Amino acid sequence: MTRPLRVAIVGAGPAGVYAADILTKSDVAVDIDLLDRMPAPYGLIRYGVAPDHPRIKGIVSALHRVMQKPEIRFLGHIEYGVDIKLDDLHRHYDAVLFATGADKDRVLEIPGADLPHSYGAAEFVYWYDGYPEAPRDWTLDGEQVAVIGAGNVALDVARVLAKQADDLLSTEIPDNVYRGLKDSRVTDVHLFARRGPAQAKFTPLELRELDHQPGVEIIVHPEGFELDEASEESIRSSNQVKSIVKTLQDWALRDPKHDTPRRLHLHFLRAPAEVQGTDRVEGVRVEVMELDGTGGVRGTGEFETWPAQQVYRAVGYLSSPVAGIPFDHASGTVPNDAGRVLGLDGEPMAGVYTTGWIKRGPVGLIGHTKGDALETVNNLLADRESLAAAEEPDPDAVLRLLEERQVEYTTWEGWGRLDAHERALGESEGRERVKVVPREDMVRISRDPS
CATH class of the missing domain: 3.50.50.60 (FAD/NAD(P)-binding domain)
Structure with missing residues (x-):
């Protein structure tokens, strides 16, 4: 394969970002899209940890540095299973990695x-x-x-x-x-x-x-x-x-x-x-x-x-089921072998992987997710020669699909606008930031280049 390996990661929380970071540090050229149902990135860090934790700022800074890498693109406000499905991802990416967490x-x-x-x-x-x-x-x-x-x-x-x-x-x-x-x-x-x-x-x-x-x-x-x-x-x-x-x-x-x-x-x-x-x-x-x-x-x-x-x-x-792949309701996880998602027949599904709490259950601290992601990514890279090549690997092709379906997706640049807006709201009150809550407002601010 002469072009970079195209990987879609569903979930832009710590698990997904750590997986993306490890992929970029390998000796394989990669092109990664981080997809998330929220208009903003960071998942658990933004919506699952009490706001008075001082160490969270350091984690956000580390995730921010990863997501600024040129090999990584953030696409938010996309509902997997509704706006885009597994067949769509297979058409546009060589591999799909689910990091949807526990919600x-x-x-x-x-x-x-x-x-x-x-x-x-x-x-x-x-x-x-x-x-x-x-x-x-x-x-x-x-x-x-x-x-x-x-x-x-x-x-x-x-x-x-x-x-x-x-x-x-x-x-x-x-x-x-x-x-x-x-x-x-x-x-x-x-x-x-x-x-x-x-x-x-x-x-x-x-x-x-x-x-x-x-x-x-x-x-x-x-x-x-x-x-x-x-x-x-x-x-x-x-x-x-x-x-x-x-x-x-x-x-x-x-x-x-x-x-x-x-x-x-x-x-x-x-x-x-x-x-x-x-x-x-x-x-x-x-x-x-x-x-x-x-x-x-x-x-x-x-x-x-x-x-x-x-x-x-x-x-x-407890994690929620993921459309298009098996789910173990008792453990709240996707059946997998070291990150390779297993089909109903118990065999690995071609080009489908998982990491984070949806893989191992909601145990351990945020830092434990790094080792979990390393295992999954190593197996993904080991499989790369046998992966079915995407039919439409052009990075713009998936954007055209979303636009045809009238999905108002957000981007990393849009997150920068929302981040600046929240910080401005906080500055007027002597605070670091005031979080915007309504989804429609988040999308509007993110998509407005003015």
Whole structure:
């Protein structure tokens, strides 16, 4: 093949961008289109991480540098499976790589989980991150709120619920989110973790950020703060676990403040058993768990009930099926062999690959996606001699197809316009940026060269 290898990557979040970066660093000439259903790039970084994380700026800067490479073209506001389908991609590209991530909440199968005011964490995250398809309004009308989960998303949700709205003004939160948090009646946020402190899934950095909030007291409840032999071994063998447990122990031993407007409670060895209420959430019933000595937990048959007017279920994300390729609904992943997508017959589908959470499930941190992408890209490049050549590889051909279908796609140049617009909005308020939320506004700003 004398021309560059044409690759379409569906999904312009970290997984897709890392895959594109690795492709450009290979010894194979490539021409890459990053397609995304959102008008703006960055996926999870823009719409799935709390806005007050300082390290996110560094990640965005790194992704930005990759997407500026001449071999990479961003095409946004394109709905895969609707605006463009797999057959279209095969016609215009030699290989297709899906990096569509995980966008839904995993179901928590306990009684009352679907009561009004019981929410999946993704719903709330999408709201405070200004996701165009999320509700604009969010009512925080209860004083006690329960968060179920022990991962980074649970900590993000708990921290934002407990935080004073004015403390988020320096971030890019949209105006409607600021108003919603400003009107919040929340006084107590209770986070319930099924396992012990040494088994928590959050990172030390995420945990320490909880304690950097003016007007919020962190309360570690001693009931359930247990360490068994397996916990002690985890502490000895992992500096991360050691740091988490020490931080929690230090907090547990502090004298109570008694003078803060809000409190964030951390409960360990408490498994959700029921969300209580009739017309809406009224409380949470949890089972007291105990460590079994091997790193697992078992129920004791004892229960506690805590008042709560809202519940946020942070028990994991789940990917959505991808049109045209098989999907394992149980694991929420695309069946694959080291990134090669497997057809219904169990054999690799020609020229179709996957990476990120849609490949391995929603586990690990953003940085883990790099190694995942490397595996997939290496296999894609190993297959390049056997790939069916695209019938219409001209980069302009796919643009003509989109225009014929009246798809108002956005570009990298358009993102530059939207980025500048958001920064200008922020500058007028003394902030770095104010995020534009409505999709139609994002598209209009991105496509207007004036």
